[in-house]
Amino acid sequence: MARFAVELVFGPDREKRLAVRPEHREYIASLAEKGVILASGPYADDAGALIIYEAADEASLKEIIAADPYTPANVAEWTIREWNPLMGPWIA
Numbered sequence: 001m002a003r004f005a006v007e008l009v010f011g012p013d014r015e016k017r018l019a020v021r022p023e024h025r026e027y028i029a030s031l032a033e034k035g036v037i038l039a040s041g042p043y044a045d046d047a048g049a050l051i052i053y054e055a056a057d058e059a060s061l062k063e064i065i066a067a068d069p070y071t072p073a074n075v076a077e078w079t080i081r082e083w084n085p086l087m088g089p090w091i092a
Contacts, residue, residue: 008076023069
């Protein structure tokens with residue numbers, strides 16, 4: 001399994017994003033329960049968010065992101081970076 005740091009930058013249509021947010025958070029919660037998401041949350045300035053995923057590979061992660069309600073609503077840009085944590089609670 002690989003770990004990925006995914007940054008979301010929210011688009012200008014805040015009203016549309018907030019309308020979709022409950023579905024997005026429900027989806028994120030379901031992934032957290034399955035261990036796919038290790039951490040997630042918005043930035044304090046509400047300009048975006050950071051989500052740490054664990055997935056088999058980047059192709060699998062892109063499928064997971066495609067199913068996120070924020071994706072078809074087009075309310076955020078996603079930047080995917082594979083991440084290799086060296087210290088902390090996620091180190092095996």
